[in-house]
Amino acid sequence: MVFKIDYPVTEDPGFPGLVKDLALLAKTGFKVVIVPGVKENIDTVLKQHDIDISWNSNNGSALDFPFRVTTSQAISYVEMAAFNVASRFMTFLSGSRVDALIGNFVRARGRGVIQGIDTEHTGTVDKIYKDSLTRVLDLGMIPILPCIGWSPSGKPYNVPSDEIALEVSKTLGAIKLFIVCAHAPLGAHAPLGANDSSSVKILNIPDDLEKRADGSLVRLTPEQAQSIINLNNKPKNDKDEAARLQYLRGFKLALKASEAGVHRVHLIDGREEGAVLKELYSNLGVGTMIYADEYDSIRAFHSRDMPDVLRLMEPLMQKGLLIRRNPESIQEKKDDYSVLEIDGSVRACGALHDWGESQGEIAAVAIEPNYTDLGLGRKIVGYLAEKARRKNFSRVFVLTTQSQDWFESLGFKEASVESLPERKREVYDQSRKSKVFALEL
Secondary structure, eight states: OEEEEOHHHHTSTTHHHHHHHHHHHHHTTOOOEEEEOOHHHHHHHHHHTTOOOOEEESSSOTTSOEEEOBOTTTHHHHHHHHHHHHHHHHHHHHHTTOOEEEOOOEEEEEOOEETTEEOBTBEEEEEEOHHHHHHHHHTTOEEEOOSEEEOTTOOEEEOOHHHHHHHHHHHHTOSEEEEEESSOOTTOSSOSSTTOOOHHHHSOOOTTSOBOTTSOBOEEOHHHHHHHHHHTOSOOOSTTHHHHHHHHHHHHHHHHHHHTTOSEEEEEETTSTTHHHHHHHSSSOSSEEEEOOTTTTEEEOOGGGHHHHHHHHHHHHHTTSSOOOOHHHHHHTGGGEEEEEETTEEEEEEEEEEOSTTEEEEEEEEEOGGGGGGTHHHHHHHHHHHHHHHTTOSEEEEEESSOHHHHHHTTOEEEOGGGSOHHHHHHOOTTTTOEEEEEEO
16 A cells, blocks of 8 residues: 655644554555655755755646645755655654665656756656565565655756655555545535544535545545546636645546556545544544545346356256245345346346345355456345445345355345345245345445
């Protein structure tokens, strides 16, 4: 998991607690990489030494990774500011008895002359030294990557932290990228910090997105995140313009990471106590998660799928793992069924039945034997649980005679027959003695 942590978070009184949580993750076996943001600290240092501050962007867009034009006069101060912030992480990690290493894991190249301006020590990522990073992570250490990269000849370059975080996530195949900032969650009615304005006033947010009670966004697909960027892409030139850009740049980084194969990107307020652990381990989290749609191969059942669905289910029905279903019973509830396609062929299926009382039953889960190692069962169950969540179900359950361990691995917990909706209890087959496993949504 890669953590890109904005500089204002390191100045917050809760910063030591945040680092403790990262140390805890490392101690429990997660491989943690830290990329500190340093922009505000570099600004302060350069102003102290009367050095001009100049910014540019890749394509002239305010939402692309802006880069600091770093002159020969400025680079030594930039290095000093960057390593000073990295050392803060090292200090607090040491207090948690976790080893960390500030390393030269980034090979950089100069940006050269842009629009007639020699950018001198302004760089971009040329390569992430994956083998070196992997060795450090395998030792249980936390690598810290300041916003400095070096050319093969040893010339230092100032590289945007956002760009480093993105390239590290891509190179390591990170399962998660955390963008840890110092502003209220997107859409929250009330700010967490005294100097914040409410983000709902800063950005236009569609009404149909999943939100918490405070109005903050829970999760978004990349397409939904892009729609928010499109809605708010026009400069406003008002007092909230800086905050608007801050939110949108976070979304832009999240989208780039998603496009690069990072399935989960989390934007959280690093000032909230326990924010990282709450985001990881609570159902709704505390930030906004942008997730790649791993269910894009799953679609609604069509009548033409009947032969394939029966083919998948028949071996399991013969073994007594699934109850006997015929074409008529499937057709009667065809809207409940979904199928997963690979290469144009149906390879898995499942159904979500509504039994009332805000509970749904996940049933008829079947996977083609040659595809069981691809995690298709987890995908189809996850898809049906997400479908139930969108229908505002509070709970899904399964009835199983021999697959309880597998459902437990997916987060289901054993429940009583009495916990089933009344309509389901009335048709429960006492002779099968199926066990009930439920997942709270």
